[in-house]
Amino acid sequence: xxxxxxxxxxxxxxxxxxxxxxxxxxxxxxxxxxxxxxxxxxxxxxxxxxxxxxxxxxxxxxxxxxxxxxxxxxxxxxxxxxxxxxxxxxxxxxxxxxxxxxxxxxxxxxxxxxxxxxxxxxxxxxxxxxxxxxxxxxxxxxxxxxxxxxxxxxxxxxxxxxxxxxxxxxxxxxxxxxxxxxxxxxxxxxxxxxxxxxxxxxxxxxxxxxxxx
Amino acid sequence: xxxxxxxxxxxxxxxxxxxxxxxxxxxxxxxxxxxxxxxxxxxxxxxxxxxxxxxxxxxxxxxxxxxxxxxxxxxxxxxxxxxxxxxxxxxxxxxxxxxxxxxxxxxxxxxxxxxxxxxxxxxxxxxxxxxxxxxxxxxxxxxxxxxxxxxxxxxxxxxxxxxxxxxxxxxxxxxxxxxxxxxxxxxxxxxxxxxxxxxxxxxxxxxxxxxxxxxxxxxxxxxxxxxxxxxxxxxxxxxxxxxxxxxxxxxxxxxxxxxxxxxxxxxxxxxxxxxxxxxxxxxxxxxxxxxxxxxxxxxxxxxxxxxx
Numbered sequence: 251x252x253x254x255x256x257x258x259x260x261x262x263x264x265x266x267x268x269x270x271x272x273x274x275x276x277x278x279x280x281x282x283x284x285x286x287x288x289x290x291x292x293x294x295x296x297x298x299x300x301x302x303x304x305x306x307x308x309x310x311x312x313x314x315x316x317x318x319x320x321x322x323x324x325x326x327x328x329x330x331x332x333x334x335x336x337x338x339x340x341x342x343x344x345x346x347x348x349x350x351x352x353x354x355x356x357x358x359x360x361x362x363x364x365x366x367x368x369x370x371x372x373x374x375x376x377x378x379x380x381x382x383x384x385x386x387x388x389x390x391x392x393x394x395x396x397x398x399x400x401x402x403x404x405x406x407x408x409x410x411x412x413x414x415x416x417x418x419x420x421x422x423x424x425x426x427x428x429x430x431x432x433x434x435x436x437x438x439x440x441x442x443x444x445x446x447x448x449x450x451x452x453x454x455x456x457x458x459x460x461x462x463x
Numbered sequence: 464x465x466x467x468x469x470x471x472x473x474x475x476x477x478x479x480x481x482x483x484x485x486x487x488x489x490x491x492x493x494x495x496x497x498x499x500x501x502x503x504x505x506x507x508x509x510x511x512x513x514x515x516x517x518x519x520x521x522x523x524x525x526x527x528x529x530x531x532x533x534x535x536x537x538x539x540x541x542x543x544x545x546x547x548x549x550x551x552x553x554x555x556x557x558x559x560x561x562x563x564x565x566x567x568x569x570x571x572x573x574x575x576x577x578x579x580x581x582x583x584x585x586x587x588x589x590x591x592x593x594x595x596x597x598x599x600x601x602x603x604x605x606x607x608x609x610x611x612x613x614x615x616x617x618x619x620x621x622x623x624x625x626x627x628x629x630x631x632x633x634x635x636x637x638x639x640x641x642x643x644x645x646x647x648x649x650x651x652x653x654x655x656x657x658x659x660x661x662x663x664x665x666x667x668x669x670x671x672x673x674x675x676x677x678x679x680x681x682x683x684x685x686x687x688x689x690x691x692x693x694x695x696x697x698x699x700x701x702x703x704x705x706x707x708x709x710x711x712x713x714x715x716x717x718x719x720x721x722x723x724x725x726x727x728x729x730x731x732x733x734x735x736x737x738x739x740x741x742x743x744x745x746x747x748x749x750x751x752x753x754x755x756x757x758x759x760x761x762x763x764x765x766x767x768x769x770x771x
Contacts, residue, residue: 253537256567329551332517336608337568338541341516462518 257339257347258354264324265351268317272359275313279306280366287370307392310359311423314396317355318403319416321348326408332463345458349451352400360393384435391435394443399423401450408457468493468615468647469514474523476509483509485671487523491664496648498662498679500655502754505668507651508548511619514649515545528615541570544613546621548651550600554593558603561592569611577610583632597624605633616648622657630654634661659746669754679746686749687723688742691716691731698734703727708752717742719752 262269325331331344367385402419409415426443433439469491476484483506491497501507512518514525516532525532530539552561566572581588584602592600601624608616622630638661652658658665665682667675675682686707691697697716704727708719714737720727731739744752 253568256564260564328554330553332547333551333553334568335515335517335540336543336545336547337565338537338570339568340535340537340540343537460519462512 253338254343254347257334257343258350261321261347261351262354265317265321265355268313268320268355269358271313272355273362275309276359276362280362283366283370287374307395307427310392310396311399311427314352314356314400315403315406315419315423317352318400318405319407319419320403321352322404322407329463335463341459341463342455345455349404349454352404353397356393356396356400359396360389364389387435387437391430391439391443394440394447395426395430398426398443398446398450401447401454404454405450405457408454408461466492468495468528469497469649470524470526470529471510471514472524474510474513474525475521476506476513476518477521478509482671484513484520487668487671487673489666489673489676491647491649493647494645495664496650496662498658498665499649499651499668500658500665500675500750501651501668503653505754506671507668508619510668511547511617511649511651514617515543538570541611542614544608544611544616546601546604546608546616546618548619548623550597550604550624552592552600552604555591557589557591558586558595559588561603562588562607565607565610571612573610573612576612577606580606580609580636584629598626598629601625602629602633605636609636614645614647616646618648618650618652620651620653622652622654630657655745655747655750665746667750667753674753675749682749683744683746685722686744686752687720688744688748688752689718689720689723689731690738690740690742691718692737692739693734694737701731701734703730708755719744 325348331341334344335341367389371382371385402422406415406419426446429442430439467490469489471487471489474484474487474489475482487510499507499510509518513520514527514532516535519533527535528539528542530536535543553564556564562577566574580602584599584606586599586603586606587595592603595603601621605618605621608618622633625633634657648661650658650662659679662679664678665675666673677685693714693716695714697711697714699711701716701718703718703720705721706718707721708717710717
């Protein structure tokens with residue numbers, strides 16, 4: 251367990267920029283949300299929210315995809331796993347530590363947002379179950395999308411090609427974004443995302459365990 | 464308990480249809496310093512990578528400390544130290560950070576010994592790995608591997624990039640390490656004088672096969688190089704088996720033979736040579752003879768040097 255924590259610590263330290271980015275990005279959204287709430291009589295607020303949502307989703311998609319790519323690409327290029335395997339570490343643990351680190355980055359981004367939303371919901375919005383359910387649906391979909399994008403990044407980063415894999419990753423990412431835009435934040439979309447995440451993790455594990463390091 | 468620290472059975476490895484390792488059998492007993500020799504690109508590193516589970520074999524099985532290489536647990540890996548060819552350390556790390564990482568992940572860590580090594584090698588701990596010279600990287604890699612007090616130490620060309628003094632220091636350390644009970648070292652090197660100095664068993668890889676696998680003194684005893692002068696032109700064939708190499712120049716024949724014995728001497732005597740002188744052979748000479756391009760004669764000769 252302690253060794254696993256060491257591996258996670260190593261991953262976090264190596265990709266600290268993503269964690270700092272997640273914290274800063276999260277703070278910006280919280281500040282914008284609080285400021286928009288404070289000026290709730292302002293008629294521009296809904297337009298502002300809509301205008302912000304697109305760049306936010308794009309930044310999320312690019313951010314987590316690039317984190318996955320960066321983790322795997324750095325490993326492959328710098329032969330990090332090949333070195334780690336000369337220590338009391340197994341391939342399975344290296345990959346598990348890597349994926350946990352990615353999830354932690356997603357948690358780092360979303361926890362402040364969820365806390366802010368819960369507080370604002372308690373303070374300002376009347377206790378309507380529909381709204382409560384909607385907030386849950388939105389967060390669940392966005393978090394699952396972030397994990398799916400991260401998985402695409404992991405797969406892309408481990409591939410050897412320079413053009414096709416990133417292109418395929420990019421296309422897949424925008425297919426997901428389009429499905430969410432068309433279908434909305436619904437359980438059918440969650441199901442699709444969960445199936446994709448499980449399939450991706452299984453595939454990444456299979457490739458990582460077999461590939462020469 | 465398995466008496467062999469390393470066990471290789473019928474190991475076959477193909478790369479893009481090219482056979483690199485062709486049915487290797489190897490057993491390294493516990494407490495042995497095994498020198499694995501072979502020319503560049505012959506498959507020594509591939510074999511080590513397969514042993515460490517970094518590469519999968521096409522066929523065959525390998526195990527270390529009694530555990531299959533493809534299923535080495537973290538605990539077993541903790542009993543194995545490794546210095547890889549090219550010293551693949553994490554390049555963007557500072558030395559101090561890499562040391563901390565290795566220390567934190569290791570099962571055992573002899574800090575006193577490690578500090579002694581760092582002092583001996585005069586390694587700067589505040590510099591990045593990529594800024595270190597090749598020699599310094601080699602020293603750091605060695606120090607990290609040795610600090611874990613491994614039961615089995617795998618060294619793939621460990622003295623590559625080391626200057627003469629550092630190489631000597633390393634050899635002294637390796638001897639110190641082997642003197643501790645039950646330590647086993649698998650040692651690949653192109654510097655045969657190093658291997659000759661520390662190895663007590665040697666293996667020679669040539670054309671995908673382990674053509675030599677025996678104790679060093681046994682190898683030196685069993686391979687003889689003879690300079691034979693005939694009164695007239697030297698015969699083309701002298702009908703002796705297990706000839707590793709044979710060169711004929713007019714009246715002179717230089718013959719390298721495995722398992723020289725009285726019977727072979729009698730056969731040679733029937734050709735009535737004017738003189739027959741034994742040429743002393745170092746490990747380097749034996750290695751060169753054994754790894755010359757494959758000929759039928761060489762193959763039949765060297766296959767007899769295995770499992771002595």
